[in-house]
Amino acid sequence: MKKLLLIAFTLMMVAFLAACGADEEATDSKTAAADTKEASTETITVTHELGETTFDKNPEKVVVFDFGILDSMDKLGIEAVAGVPQANMPSYLEKFADAEKYENVGTLKEADFEAIHAMKPDLIIISGRQAAMYEEFSDIAPTVHLGVDTTKYMESFESNMNTLGEIFGKEDEVKEELAAIETQIEDVKASATDEKALIVLANEGKISAYGAASRFGIIHDVFGVKQADEGIEASTHGQSISFEYILETNPDMMFVVDRNAAVGTDASAKDSLENELVQKTTAYKEDKIIYLDPDYWYLSGGGLQSVSEMVKEIQSAFE
The missing domain is CATH 3.40.50.1980 (Nitrogenase molybdenum iron protein domain)
Structure with a gap:
């Protein structure tokens, strides 16, 4: 009888130690995955007309207030657009006026800050019409100004496109389009x-x-x-x-x-x-x-x- 009890106890200890090992292995795997994710998150700093903005590359939820940038993101197949001003949307970008897929964030001159705040965007992109509201946007999320300087149109345009390419890992595609x-x-x-x-x-x-x-x-x-x-x-x-x-x-x-x-x-x-x-x-x-x-x-x-x-x-x- 004692021998049977000893065998049972030994088996229980083996099972317990195996379970502990599995838990430790799972914990180590989760920690490693988290460390890998943290290591793979790369930041980018964009210097623009209104300042300098640092944020994670490849943002997944972006509010776009400039139709030229929206046009470019559409051309490059970037699917991070989450919110746009839907009034007076260019006809060829009409799909972004779908309120069920994209948040309406106001107009080009009057932003709906409450709606934007509720979205918790990763990035906000603005241009000249919204420049005066830069600080208010920046209080919600990292904000970048990508407007075109008409006194040096192509230089400004190309700079904006290259910046967009760097943000979303589309450098080669931008180079080809330009x-x-x-x-x-x-x-x-x-x-x-x-x-x-x-x-x-x-x-x-x-x-x-x-x-x-x-x-x-x-x-x-x-x-x-x-x-x-x-x-x-x-x-x-x-x-x-x-x-x-x-x-x-x-x-x-x-x-x-x-x-x-x-x-x-x-x-x-x-x-x-x-x-x-x-x-x-x-x-x-x-x-x-x-x-x-x-x-x-x-x-x-x-x-x-x-x-x-x-x-x-x-x-x-x-x-």
Whole structure:
């Protein structure tokens, strides 16, 4: 009997020690996994116009307030977008207006901070329209400003895209896309003629002109199209002009950005612009008034898709 009890006790001890060993092994495995995860989490520091921001690479939940950046993330297949301002969404990015898949975080100028805070995002990306709210965004999550500097458009655009590539591990893809756009630009520069152009923004009957180093100055600065008036002041909002000015300048071509179409108003830029005075210009007579796509030019400029399409539109004007 004693012998049986001794055997039973020995078996129980063996089982107990085996269980302890398994528990220790499981604990060690969990610790190792945690250490590996911690070691694999790489941070990135982005220096931008509004400061310096450090955060984990490959963020999984991102709020995007710039449609050009949204455009680029879509092109690169980055699926980290969690929240966007859904009003006035460019038509080609319409899928991001799905409120069931993406959080509506306000408008381009009025953020819904309560909704953003509730999301607990890993990263917030903003641009010029939200710059004044940078500190409020930063109180919620790491915030990076990736706006385009129109005085050095391509340098700024390429820097933004390279930064985006570094954040999400898409450096090679960005390099390939930028090379393709550069080829497009060289083609349009080769196609540009001596015709002089005037760039106009139409807004509910009012018109503004844009020259080099301005919001739409890429047409002159990068694409090589000559200006009808070298004296236009460089600005974000353009130089207010009259129809008499257009007739006096008499451009060979006109590139028109219709803000009305971009924000969904009923007013037609063409109806107000092509009046009796403008009909006397060379641009009108030669059928050289080109209405640019406002989705690309007004809403989402500075994206991999939008810049490529912008080049194509200018190219087509010389074909």
